[in-house]
Amino acid sequence: MKEKKQIDLIAYSTDASMIEGNAISIIFPESVEKIQEAVRNFNGITIRGGGSGLVGGAVPQNCVVLDMSKMSKILKFDLAKRDIEVEAGIILDELNSYLDKHGLEFPVNPSSHSICTIGGMIATNAVGSRAIKYGRTSDWVSRVWVIDGRGEVIEAGKTEIDDFSGLEGITGVIFKARLKLIPKMKRTASLVSMSSLSDVQGLVMNLKLREDVSAIEFFDRFISGLLNLPDSNHLIVEYESEEGKMKGEDYIRVMNLRDNIYPTLASAGFTHIEDPKILIHKFSEFAEFLQENKIPFFGHVGSGIIHPVYRKGQESLIRETIKLTKKLHGQVSGEHGIGLSKKEFLEPGDIKIIERIKKRRDPLNKLNCGKVIDLKPQKKEEEKKLVDAADVEVNDGDEGLIDFQEDTKQGGVDNGNTN
Amino acid sequence: MTTATVEAENAKEEIEEIVSNCIRCGMCKSLCPVFSIMREETVSPRGKAIILDKKVYDKVVYECSLCKACEQKCPLGLKLCDAFRKARKVLVEQGKETKENREMIKNVKEFGNPFGRVSGKKLDKLYCC
Ligand code: SF4
Ligand code: SF4
Numbered sequence: 001m002k003e004k005k006q007i008d009l010i011a012y013s014t015d016a017s018m019i020e021g022n023a024i025s026i027i028f029p030e031s032v033e034k035i036q037e038a039v040r041n042f043n044g045i046t047i048r049g050g051g052s053g054l055v056g057g058a059v060p061q062n063c064v065v066l067d068m069s070k071m072s073k074i075l076k077f078d079l080a081k082r083d084i085e086v087e088a089g090i091i092l093d094e095l096n097s098y099l100d101k102h103g104l105e106f107p108v109n110p111s112s113h114s115i116c117t118i119g120g121m122i123a124t125n126a127v128g129s130r131a132i133k134y135g136r137t138s139d140w141v142s143r144v145w146v147i148d149g150r151g152e153v154i155e156a157g158k159t160e161i162d163d164f165s166g167l168e169g170i171t172g173v174i175f176k177a178r179l180k181l182i183p184k185m186k187r188t189a190s191l192v193s194m195s196s197l198s199d200v201q202g203l204v205m206n207l208k209l210r211e212d213v214s215a216i217e218f219f220d221r222f223i224s225g226l227l228n229l230p231d232s233n234h235l236i237v238e239y240e241s242e243e244g245k246m247k248g249e250d251y252i253r254v255m256n257l258r259d260n261i262y263p264t265l266a267s268a269g270f271t272h273i274e275d276p277k278i279l280i281h282k283f284s285e286f287a288e289f290l291q292e293n294k295i296p297f298f299g300h301v302g303s304g305i306i307h308p309v310y311r312k313g314q315e316s317l318i319r320e321t322i323k324l325t326k327k328l329h330g331q332v333s334g335e336h337g338i339g340l341s342k343k344e345f346l347e348p349g350d351i352k353i354i355e356r357i358k359k360r361r362d363p364l365n366k367l368n369c370g371k372v373i374d375l376k377p378q379k380k381e382e383e384k385k386l387v388d389a390a391d392v393e394v395n396d397g398d399e400g401l402i403d404f405q406e407d408t409k410q411g412g413v414d415n416g417n418t419n
Numbered sequence: 420m421t422t423a424t425v426e427a428e429n430a431k432e433e434i435e436e437i438v439s440n441c442i443r444c445g446m447c448k449s450l451c452p453v454f455s456i457m458r459e460e461t462v463s464p465r466g467k468a469i470i471l472d473k474k475v476y477d478k479v480v481y482e483c484s485l486c487k488a489c490e491q492k493c494p495l496g497l498k499l500c501d502a503f504r505k506a507r508k509v510l511v512e513q514g515k516e517t518k519e520n521r522e523m524i525k526n527v528k529e530f531g532n533p534f535g536r537v538s539g540k541k542l543d544k545l546y547c548c
Contacts (some may be wrong), residue, residue: 007461007477007479008459008461010473011461011465011470012460012461013469014469015443016442016444018442018443048506051460067460069458070458087456093449115448259446260446261450262444263442263444263446265441266442400521416466
């Protein structure tokens with residue numbers, strides 16, 4: 001098994017952020033008890049869903065990785081109430097293909113829908129292209145079940161969900177969720193080319209007034225060139241009506257085009273992506289800055305999330321972009337989260353709030369430690385108090401390391417409900 | 420260097436040319452039949468590409484049906500399946516292929532099919548996957 005373990009550690013050392021980390025063991029829980037066992041036995045745990053995050057949220061830093069992918073069952077489904085209970089490791093597309101047979105869908109749609117897990121979406125409070133109509137993941141989650149840093153099961157309803165949703169796994173391991181659903185929509189799309197950035201702003205403002213518009217995606221001239229489209233800025237407008245010119249297969253093709261924009265840019269050397277959120281009436285000013293500095297950009301312009309992309313070594317341009325975002329009263333991170341790479345941009349007020357929740361839910365800083373915030377080291381006596389209160393044993397080395405792989409392999413994989 | 424070693428070294432270079440371009444986006448996982456059952460990053464096309472990118476040639480490349488679905492999904496059009504096949508070649512040259520693979524090759528040579536003796540008689544033609 002030694003060989004097998006070594007290659008596991010390599011495969012789990014990174015995620016879509018391309019940040020390199022270091023895993024010390026991999027655990028594939030298939031039951032709540034296994035997660036509890038892991039949380040009680042180890043001191044540094046990195047929780048992983050699809051590994052599609054762009055800020056290093058799933059990159060271990062000398063941690064044990066808890067890969068939730070095998071917990072992917074559909075547990076309860078109520079067609080009449082339009083709600084469903086699922087394990088956290090189910091992939092969004094798997095969920096939607098199950099729901100499709102019943103004429104329903106989960107409406108939040110990040111471009112990583114074919115690989116991202118529901119647990120990861122809740123942990124990052126994923127947004128996606130349809131935010132103008134359907135908001136964020138948390139708007140569609142009515143309950144989550146979590147293992148906190150003490151190894152206890154928490155059932156969080158509306159008032160407590162905020163302690164976990166969007167906190168990127170630093171307060172608990174989400175293992176189950178109840179989701180709200182909508183009737184499956186018939187969608188169409190139009191590809192609109194526009195040369196002037198201020199025209200884009202005007203059109204987006206008008207489109208947002210329409211009830212049948214569910215997504216407005218933008219990409220600039222440079223990206224259009226990479227995608228072999230005419231030399232112009234483009235909008236993809238998604239309609240929940242027959243209004244769009246692209247229907248059926250054509251609709252799917254144009255939406256796939258959108259999903260592939262970032263990977264296409266990354267392959268052209270633009271490997272660093274940001275996600276500022278700006279007010280739509282500030283779009284032209286922001287876009288002109290990006291264009292002048294030859295920074296390619298695209299994004300969910302309908303909800304104000306823009307993705308400028310940079311080559312290696314363009315740090316000063318990134319800093320300038322962030323400065324401009326703040327000057328225009330925008331948010332530095334609209335959807336990717338904080339993870340490892342955006343910690344420096346958190347506002348002091350937000351850090352305090354997050355710290356408070358973290359200390360309440362994970363007093364020993366076991367879960368996704370080093371992500372989102374850097375906790376000041378506890379004074380020895382405080383740490384002892386926390387350990388006593390939590391009544392847990394701490395294991396921070398290789399000693400007693402448990403390899404659950406054997407157990408989980410024997411149990412086989414049961415994800416039959418999801419397909 | 421023996422011919423076999425030269426071939427293995429060439430294969431390694433060709434593998435590197437493919438996997439070093441991987442941007443770890445993970446899109447290739449979405450249609451992979453092996454990943455969909457195993458649900459482990461290590462056997463996913465991305466996982467295998469990361470392992471090969473670290474110049475580790477491991478039997479994990481046999482956990483692949485060579486179906487090329489990952490190539491269809493890769494936005495960079497990386498020829499992952501080729502890389503996995505070449506990695507098998509490296510393992511064979513190093514005598515590190517799986518026992519099953521060794522047996523299969525032997526059976527194909529000896530009996531004309533990958534399963535070994537079938538209905539007790541040697542076949543006239545070669546059948547292979
Ligand atoms: S070729 Fe191998 S790795 Fe690629 S999708 Fe098929 S089984 Fe998966
Ligand atoms: S889809 Fe292509 S670039 Fe993305 S992880 Fe897979 S092999 Fe790498």
